[in-house]
Amino acid sequence: MSHSEKLLKAAHAGLHQYGNKSDWKGALHELAQSKARKGETVEAAVSRLLADRDTDMMALIRAERAAEPAAPVAKVAANPPPSALDNLAKARAAETGEDFFTAFSKVADTPEGRRLWAESRRA
Incomplete structure (x- = not known):
């Protein structure tokens, strides 16, 4: 199993507390959006975050999710079909x-x- 597959599997396991199974898909993308450096694309930020084996992705994802306001609309958006x-x-x-x-x-x-x-x- 590759490093990125392990990260995605860990993200999926950790994100059950935030939503359904499909929620993990956007977690890394949302995290990369918030962590992108000036002039860096989201795709480049994803690559940079995945390449850094010392980055605690679950801690970053949890911190990112904890910063989101809890609202009924946000819950629906976080649980797409x-x-x-x-x-x-x-x-x-x-x-x-x-x-x-x-x-x-x-x-x-x-x-x-x-x-x-x-x-x-x-x-």
């Missing part, structure tokens, strides 16, 4: 017997997965 990419990963996991995170990482690395990820970020 499963995305097409989630459904594609679930289907692959069922076919291959892989766990969801392994299937998700493989599906997300395909042209179709990248397209679905881009669409989910625009929504």
Whole structure:
């Protein structure tokens, strides 16, 4: 299991307290948005955060989530329905017997997965 897969799995486990299973997807993106350096894209910030093995990602994600105001609207926004990419990963996991995170990482690395990820970020 790669370092980023381990981080995503840990993020998923830790984020159950904040929302449903699909909530972990946006956690790293939201964290990177808030930690991006001046002139740095979110994608570059994600790469930088994932590359730094000394960064305690769960502590950063928890701190980021704790700073969010608790409101009914925020709770609904934090619990979106499963995305097409989630459904594609679930289907692959069922076919291959892989766990969801392994299937998700493989599906997300395909042209179709990248397209679905881009669409989910625009929504």
